[in-house]
Amino acid sequence: MNALALRAIARADAPQRARPDSLERQLRRFRAEVQPRVRALAARHPRLADLAASFPALLFALAIPRGRFRPEPVIADVIRGVGLRSLADRAGVALWLRKLEPEMLRRPLPVLPTNEEFAKRIVNHFPRHPKFVADWLDAVAFAGHWGHDDFAVWYARNFPTKRRPRPCLPLLCLWAWFSGQEGTRAHGFLEKPWNPHIEYKAAREAAADWDATLDLFANLGDKPIVDAWFAGDTVDGYEFVPLLTAADMFEEARAMKNCLRNYGSDIVHDCSRFWSVRKDGARVATVQISWWPGHPLLDLYEIQAAQNTDAPLEVWQAAGRWLRQHDPVFNFNKEIKWGSVPLDRKMWRELWKPYWLAKKAIPDWLPLSPSRDALRAL
Numbered sequence: 093m094n095a096l097a098l099r100a101i102a103r104a105d106a107p108q109r110a111r112p113d114s115l116e117r118q119l120r121r122f123r124a125e126v127q128p129r130v131r132a133l134a135a136r137h138p139r140l141a142d143l144a145a146s147f148p149a150l151l152f153a154l155a156i157p158r159g160r161f162r163p164e165p166v167i168a169d170v171i172r173g174v175g176l177r178s179l180a181d182r183a184g185v186a187l188w189l190r191k192l193e194p195e196m197l198r199r200p201l202p203v204l205p206t207n208e209e210f211a212k213r214i215v216n217h218f219p220r221h222p223k224f225v226a227d228w229l230d231a232v233a234f235a236g237h238w239g240h241d242d243f244a245v246w247y248a249r250n251f252p253t254k255r256r257p258r259p260c261l262p263l264l265c266l267w268a269w270f271s272g273q274e275g276t277r278a279h280g281f282l283e284k285p286w287n288p289h290i291e292y293k294a295a296r297e298a299a300a301d302w303d304a305t306l307d308l309f310a311n312l313g314d315k316p317i318v319d320a321w322f323a324g325d326t327v328d329g330y331e332f333v334p335l336l337t338a339a340d341m342f343e344e345a346r347a348m349k350n351c352l353r354n355y356g357s358d359i360v361h362d363c364s365r366f367w368s369v370r371k372d373g374a375r376v377a378t379v380q381i382s383w384w385p386g387h388p389l390l391d392l393y394e395i396q397a398a399q400n401t402d403a404p405l406e407v408w409q410a411a412g413r414w415l416r417q418h419d420p421v422f423n424f425n426k427e428i429k430w431g432s433v434p435l436d437r438k439m440w441r442e443l444w445k446p447y448w449l450a451k452k453a454i455p456d457w458l459p460l461s462p463s464r465d466a467l468r469a470l
Contacts, residue, residue: 121194196225202233239265304353311356312338313436435462
């Protein structure tokens with residue numbers, strides 16, 4: 093056999109000899125805790141092993157499947173030589189996840205949006221460090237499912253790597269979704285709707301303001317407060333107007349730019365009542381009447397001018413005279429245990445029914461029955 097023939101045989105055999113080395117290098121890139129299962133699957137057939145280089149996320153998803161996904165039919169398709177796009181569709185693995193490196197794969201992949209427009213935008217926002225990718229994928233999947241695709245891309249871009257991503261994500265999903273649902277009750281409480289250009293901090297603040305309004309109406313519903321404790325009156329030119337409904341409280345909070353919306357629970361548990369102080373028809377302060385545990389008298393707890401600033405002395409003086417016109421004794425026999433008053437069921441259903449219907453599901457974090465714990469956890 094001449095030298096030319098020997099060189100030809102060597103060239104033909106080179107890829108077969110090199111391929112195991114290349115595959116081994118690729119398999120070593122998977123995290124140590126997942127390598128045994130990934131290696132076991134790759135060893136079943138060369139086409140499965142090829143996925144370690146061509147589509148690591150798909151190999152990972154078949155080796156470590158998400159709950160209820162049966163990988164064997166897709167594994168059989170890989171061995172038969174079915175194309176990657178079809179395989180990805182059958183496995184529920186978005187094709188844009190081909191960009192994931194083996195080091196980024198830590199736990200079963202969530203179901204993610206697959207449309208091409210989404211894929212073009214999302215790939216620009218992968219976290220720079222592999223340790224954030226698993227949490228990032230879970231958050232993007234959650235945002236896409238419980239919000240919408242545009243919101244998911246926004247959240248992917250603003251993914252908070254310096255703090256846990258999920259504590260406010262359900263609330264942000266609701267806020268973003270209802271921002272596009274004009275005519276719903278919850279949309280009517282929005283002061284700053286979501287848009288794809290809003291900064292993360294501004295979004296958190298806007299969603300928190302909206303959440304405070306939801307909390308107020310979930311506590312009070314549309315019914316007026318039966319017992320205002322004291323009657324309204326005018327003293328020294330200042331008019332004391334009782335705030336008897338959630339709508340009254342909402343308007344006062346917006347006009348005075350204060351935190352009044354946070355007190356729905358205080359009202360239904362008979363811890364506080366609120367009045368708007370006005371002079372010549374203009375709002376000048378908000379009064380909170382409350383009581384201290386073990387103290388038998390109702391008292392001026394707080395008087396705030398606009399933006400939670402201190403009210404002028406003359407407002408305090410007028411409020412003191414107004415209070416002394418009434419019997420300030422609080423009936424402790426009527427004291428209500430905190431947390432024992434249910435949220436308004438009718439309002440709860442009115443707020444969330446459009447969302448449940450659109451999503452065709454009731455998430456465990458937003459249950460059908462009114463829940464203070466769920467509202468607090470948003």
